[in-house]
Amino acid sequence: RVSASSDGSLAVFSLNNYVPGSIVNVNPGTNNISITVNAECARGDYYSPGGTIRIIKNGTAVLTDSFSGLSVSRSYTFTATADCYYRVEVTFNGIVGDHIEYSYCFVNPVYVNLP
Numbered sequence: 001r002v003s004a005s006s007d008g009s010l011a012v013f014s015l016n017n018y019v020p021g022s023i024v025n026v027n028p029g030t031n032n033i034s035i036t037v038n039a040e041c042a043r044g045d046y047y048s049p050g051g052t053i054r055i056i057k058n059g060t061a062v063l064t065d066s067f068s069g070l071s072v073s074r075s076y077t078f079t080a081t082a083d084c085y086y087r088v089e090v091t092f093n094g095i096v097g098d099h100i101e102y103s104y105c106f107v108n109p110v111y112v113n114l115p
Helices: none
Strands: 010-015 023-025 032-040 047-057 060-068 071-079 084-096 099-113
Touching: 010 084, 010 099, 032 047, 032 084, 047 071, 060 071
Parallel strands: 023 099
Antiparallel strands: 010 032, 032 071, 047 060, 047 084, 084 099
C-alpha cells in the first residue's frame, strides 16, 4: 500500500514491517517501534530539490525531518506509550523557473496496540 493521497509523487511507509491499515501489537516489555519511510517525487524538473518527512502520531507531528534530492529512504525508532496510530506525510519542493513548487504525499495510518 502506498500513498493514500498525492499529486503523483509516491510515499510508502511501514511500522515494524506492517503496512498502512494494519493493527500492530507491540511488546509491552520494550514498546519499541520502527518506522521506515520511502518516497519519490514525480516531478523531474525541480532545481535544487528537497523536502520534509513528517511523522504524525494521533494527529500531532512527532518528527519533522528535512532531506535533499528527489527521493528519500529513512528509518526512525520510537517508544510507544499507549494505543495510538502513526501516519506519514512527505512534501517535496524545488525551484521551477523563478518560484518554488511543491509536491505532496499523505499515507494512511498504522495502528499500535499495547496489550
